[in-house]
Amino acid sequence: MKTVTCTAPVNIAVIKYWGKRDEKLILPLNDSISFTLSQDEMCAKTTVSISPKFSEDQFWLNDKKESLENPRIQNCLKEIRRRASKRKFDGKDENVWSWHVHICSKNNFPTAAGLASSAAGYACLVYALGQVYGVEGDLSPVARQGSGSACRSVHGGLVRWHKGEDDDGADSVARPIAPPGHFPDLQVIICVVSAGQKKTGSTEGMRQTVASSSLMQHRIKVSLPSRIESMMKAIEEKDWPTFCDLTIADSNEMHAVCLDTSPPCVYMTDTSHAVASLIHKYNDLKTDQGDINHKVCYTFDAGPNACIFTPGAVAKEVLPLLLQAFPPPPAQTPKEYVKGIASQPAPLSKELKRLADGCAQSGKLQYLIHTKVGDGPRVLVDPASSLLNTTTGLPNTTDGDM
Template sequence: MSVHQATCTAPVNIAVVKYWGKRDTSLILPTNDSLSVTLDQDHLRTVTSARADESFGTVDAGSLQDRLWLNGQEETIKPGGRLDACLAELRRLRAEREKADPSLPPLSRWALRLCSENNFPTAAGLASSASGFAALAVTVAELYGLSETLSRSELSKIARRGSGSACRSVFGGFVAWDMGQQDNGDDSLAVPVAEREHWPDLHVLICVVNDGKKGTSSTSGMQRTVETSPLLQHRIQHVVPERMQRMRDAIQQRDFGAFTDLTTADSNNFHACCLDTAPPIFYMNDTSRAIVHVIEELNRARRDSGEDPIAAYTFDAGPNAVLYVREKDMSTVLGVVCHYFPDASFDDPFQLQVSAGLPALPPSFRTDIVPVHPSGSVRRLIHTRVGDGPRVLEHGCGAHSLLNEQGLPLRS
């Protein structure tokens, strides 16, 4: 008897033109286009194993009892919820295939066991829903044999039902999410803008900022912005459409100066709309702002010396900074960040070492732009780079499986 199982990975993505606001909260249709950079799965990824088996329960025996374990903890799959919506759509497509080819095993009629693990700790402060739902969609599509007939953009629509930004994690490199126009969401999907190989020296430094406060969830926050912010309407109608085109151009031309200006402007524009919400939403804190001051001053001093800027910052729905830096400049940026925000936990896969004191900097750099912060204000640094799209690790229950032979998590 063969085991019907697949194991795949999917990457994290960080938007440089932000998604904020839904025009349809059930189908997860956004109010504007967005564009992201995929991070390298060698460093940050979700791995998911999905198995279908008659012994797990069948449609004929009553309602299906799919089960999911996330980082070792079993989660409840809420009927009609986002996960359920993704699985229902994948199952529907599988059922169509089974109808067309009755020789196929009736996987669509069997319950699923799903096991998913992030290789980055929750403490990394990264949203895991994008890589998580992308890995889920890719893995179940692989299990169901849909990958030959279902394009990645089609698959992105299914991932989107789980978490909007997950649709961008079904591709590698630079990825756009076209908001689409249709009410049923059929044209709201991810499309590749450029492969990772197009701009391979684009590296990323994630600065995980210490923050004791409870944040506002992005799901509830973005709808409050849609309902109350007059500025968001301007962002949606005027700012983003123009910025998307300029961002595509900057990426095509590997124009780091333009990429930096657009990325920082869009991060600030997004947080401005959060602040314009009633009641206002604040994701950046004083440490986030100090990082902005340092990077802006670095960029100013570089431009003052006739050079390109050195780093683009962007902030998602939290206080952590994500910096885009070219490989050649990373040791400088790292040295500066570690000087002003000392004692961050850091284990660099690229083996960069941080020396004490500031690195060589352009002469006009004002070293007193912010004070040296208390130890641990930035509590962790993660160095990665632009990466590829989801990977199929194996079919069947082999060395990569997260499920044991009985269909239970190997680790818990």
């Protein structure tokens, strides 16, 4: 029996993926660019075991036995086995690709974060399968077939997913474009908005936008090609203010085409807009003061939660600003309210206090996650981290190490 345990990160797009050119292969209409987040605060974890003695493939997700019929998981598994079958092994394990697999996965995201858990989950699954079946090479197009944006979680730092041109999706791959430290000491604050009504899922939402939004044509044909070029240049030149402007513009354009959909896909709530508005006011204040590098940017995925990118020095000011504008519900301690990196927030200036008080809304956020950008999937070598018993290949019932 061979067993491998891996973790994989969440990624947040700064140039958004919204719309497919091929539903089955999950090929996007446009390139996208993302930042991979640190796995210290959020990650998916997967243990895979293969053995010639296993009689069938089995799958456990978050401590529950699940069916493996899901075509997306099947596609990933088939592709890994196909690649394994073509590999040259040195004499032994030639037919490893035919062994059955046990898969055990968990997400360590704070509950209800509504974050892109499927991206981390599929990246982790595919990475672990690649390790256990001894498959080398670029796994991003395999992860892509699990969940489009999962292909970006295969790498750390800044990642570009090329839409590709091939009908079979062979060139629709994610490639790292800069390491996590490219913008030094970059931090991330995720504002988790208190749950509202259930929204359209992103697969369905994308399909409806492509089918019904006239503005979407402009996004794909005109805005995005030019914005992606500008974003690549901003990244290359480490031009943080431009990076911020483009990130904000692309998030708003994506949500604009969502609203232009019939029926409208509305993901941002009043609270989302209040966070965005606070960030604009903060940036305006800093620009007025001539401090243009003291900038932060927000981006929203297909959900209400704000993801804020901020240089560490600025986070010291932005975090207390957010706490002033969105104080925790009385029952919550500051530690429960701000998860992640422990930080000593600076006292707010009078000016910033006034700015926050202008849009103060207590209880509108569930909590904040303070984290960083980070690197790609990891193999955990400590056997204690395995989710499967290395003798039986069945889930470890006690697992305090998630």
